[in-house]
Amino acid sequence: MKPTTLEPRQRDADRSQLGILIAARDEFAQHGLAGARVDRIAERAGLNKRLIYYYFGSKDDLFLAVLESVYADIRDAEQALHLLDLPPAEALRRLTEFTWNYYLEHPEFITLLNSANLHQARHLSKSKRVREMNSPLIQTLGDILERGRKQGVIRGGIDPVQLYISIAGLAYFYLSNNHTLSAIFGRDLMTRKAHSERLSHMCDVILGYVLRD
Missing domain, CATH: 1.10.357.10 (Tetracycline Repressor, domain 2)
Structure with a gap:
């Protein structure tokens, strides 16, 4: 069976979410919830900040x-x-x-x-x-x-x-x-x-x- 175009997209989405979680973990661990910044999380993950809000909604x-x-x-x-x-x-x-x-x-x-x-x-x-x-x-x-x-x-x-x-x-x-x-x-x-x-x-x-x- 040939893979559908949805499968690579899903893998990309999964990788993006995992990357955000790892970056956010490090940011929250270093600065706490109050001191953490979504801009820095996006920079750590190497992703656009809008993706963070798309996948997770809010800080x-x-x-x-x-x-x-x-x-x-x-x-x-x-x-x-x-x-x-x-x-x-x-x-x-x-x-x-x-x-x-x-x-x-x-x-x-x-x-x-x-x-x-x-x-x-x-x-x-x-x-x-x-x-x-x-x-x-x-x-x-x-x-x-x-x-x-x-x-x-x-x-x-x-x-x-x-x-x-x-x-x-x-x-x-x-x-x-x-x-x-x-x-x-x-x-x-x-x-x-x-x-x-x-x-x-x-x-x-x-x-x-x-x-x-």
């Missing part, structure tokens, strides 16, 4: 699209861990290690979340897609906890939402506040040794909480 809508995109990226990476194939304790350790390393390797994720929180998550609160993306992760965590409880290795009564918030928070707070914490405690918290110590502490905290004595 606020583009910001939401970026947030949905970065959440999709981390959720896809978590699914690739195949946590349900691992023993419960190993699965929780793996998720903790992954979360730390992902935040470390994607500082733009943290700065975008900072910006979203600054605006009281009014963009994310409109997104059904983000809620749908998070549900499988919480279900997976719940399944791991229940399997561990039945095996007698994990204590009962653990809320998977609270557990994930704790895992994410242990990494997020450290990295998003590393400059102030380093200044306050007179210690460089971003050295390789400090990173290793932090990850070890995170695993000890999470596993110490969930594992039965």
